[in-house]
Amino acid sequence: MDMTLITDPSLIFLHQDWQSKEEVLDHLINAFASEGVVNDKAVYKQAVLDREKISETGFENGFAIPHGKSVAVTKPAVAIVTLKKPLASAAWASTDPTNQVELIFLLAIPESQKGDAYLKILSDLAVRLMDEKLVDQLKHANTADQVIQLLGKKNQEATTTIKETKKRPKQILAITACATGIAHTYMAAEALQKAAAAKGVQIHVEKQGANGIEDGITPEMLKDADGVIFATDIAAKGKERFKGIPFVQTKVAEPLKHGEAMIDQVLNHPDGVVQGEAAASEVATTGKKQSWQSTLMQSVMTGISYMIPILVAAGVMIGLSQIGASFFGLNKVIGDPKMATNANQMIVLLYYMGQCGNMAMKFMYPIFTAFMAYSIADRPAIAPGFVGGAFAAGFQFILLGNAKGIPSGFFGALFLGALVGFLVKYMNEHIHLNKNFSAMKPMLILPGVSILVVFLANFFIVDPVFGGLNAWLQQMVLTYKDSSEVLLSSIIACLTAFDLGGPVNKAAGAVAIGMAADKVFPLTPRVLSIVIPPIGIGLATLIDKYVVGRHVFDEDLRVSGKTSLLLGFLAIGEGAIPFALANPLITIPINMLGATLGSVTAVLLGAVQWYPLPAVWGWPLVQNFPAYAVGILVGVLFIALTNIFIRFHIIRKKEKTTTAVK
Structure with missing residues (x-):
């Protein structure tokens, strides 16, 4: 979509002294209200803030694209601002932790807007801003008319490149797909297109995003393809189409850093040749193979x-x-x-x-x-x-x-x-x-x-084996139900946090509730151990970049983390299951230790909860709630920080190994 059709000089602010994300959003939303783009500033602002909680809207090279889809929006519009002084990297969450935002595009999308149109606006803008020259020109523009002129320019270089590539013999294909299917899917596609143009190679990229398959690869393209790049964080759809074609498999973010190297690799040193209906472990005729661990x-x-x-x-x-x-x-x-x-x-x-x-x-x-x-x-x-x-x-x-x-x-x-x-x-x-x-x-x-x-x-x-393990753990609860309060609290906490709503959790709950009903032992460790793991792991995904200076979780797990945090307060432990499935040897022991530390702390400080109400609405029924809150805090911080530091250590170790090999 042409950005100039949904903006106006009255929505463009250049070289402002605004000093915080909140100040930027407030000014731009006020401008939307003045121009009749939104009819309720508070409702629209909440939509923008809700979107900010899902994932980063800052990217790299100093730009950010916050956006909100709301019933308060009367027509699609974009407001633009450049700042005299970039915001600190911590002030605006970005995919690049070092990014300092100074160029902001705020999108207002009507709730009635069709999903494909909404994604088209967002993806088109993200792709345009992959052009570092354009971003630099926008940052230094002095008038609103200059900004509109820059956004309205046709990419003459790209047009020329397309005409030229029709004459070139080398033709490659690519599929890009990230976990959320929005920004990185399109940014990786743009990076590959630029890299191919620089190398004098023709490329067609199929985007498998949140709105389905876009720019699909046709049978005619497959006949002439010299190679295919799978830049995906999840399994690409329809890989069997590429049978017999040399391929490279990589993560979706890789083209943003090494696009030209990937073009060279697929043409000269591919990972292998796609065989039959293989999906994630294609085998090359040379014998090269993706490891079973990968x-x-x-x-x-x-x-x-x-x-x-x-x-x-x-x-x-x-x-x-x-x-x-x-x-x-x-x-x-x-x-x-x-x-x-x-x-x-x-x-x-x-x-x-x-x-x-x-x-x-x-x-x-x-x-x-x-x-x-x-x-x-x-x-x-x-x-x-x-x-x-x-x-x-x-x-x-x-x-x-x-x-x-x-x-x-x-x-x-x-x-x-x-x-x-x-x-x-x-x-x-x-x-x-x-x-x-x-x-x-x-x-x-x-x-x-x-x-x-x-x-x-x-x-x-x-x-x-696994059912037997669960049964053995259940029996352990029964065996130690008459033990001291610290030992019993530890056992109940460990087993409650072990499988996050699974059979062991339920067995621990049955015994704990039975003892509470008989006034033998309160439910304090049980209810605490339901909420501590999902809140702790969710918090870890929000603070990792502030603790160690970078994200230690993949993009899809960061999205899951926000869900886990919310579900934790609702006492739904299953929100943390994606983390247990992805890294069971890390997640499960940390969950059990964190739940135990939090529960034992609360019990020793005198917290008592006799009712099976672990969600926030049950907290007023807790006796000595300050002690209960301290227990939650201890367990949550242990899980969050331990996850961050262990995962960070593993990442650094892998990076050192990779550097040593090179």
């Missing part, structure tokens, strides 16, 4: 990215049910089936809302394992992966009416997702049929054999 990690991140919407939606429904029930004093019993026949229809609605949220939450593991397996072996692995996740979630016990069955939880989901992915990939590469029977492989052999193997593996290995 393949596994990418598959986990892909599964998490598809799982997050289920997690968020289910958490919101459960949270709204609990919040609504609290107004009727029914938060402790809103899940009782009797609520379905209550005379008050609002209570009935809240009951079903919570139950449907719980039902949706059970699909978390099937979605995770389905797309984890898909990342490794593409579409043939989705169905058996879903079945494996259903086993991990305990669907077999529900359907068979086995109330004593203990599901394997996220350990089972990780194991079965990896098993399905690598099994289907192996069979797909090694089973060769006559062309007359080729349809049998994806429709019968791959799903039939893999689902049978999943069943057998779950029956003989996963349920006995």
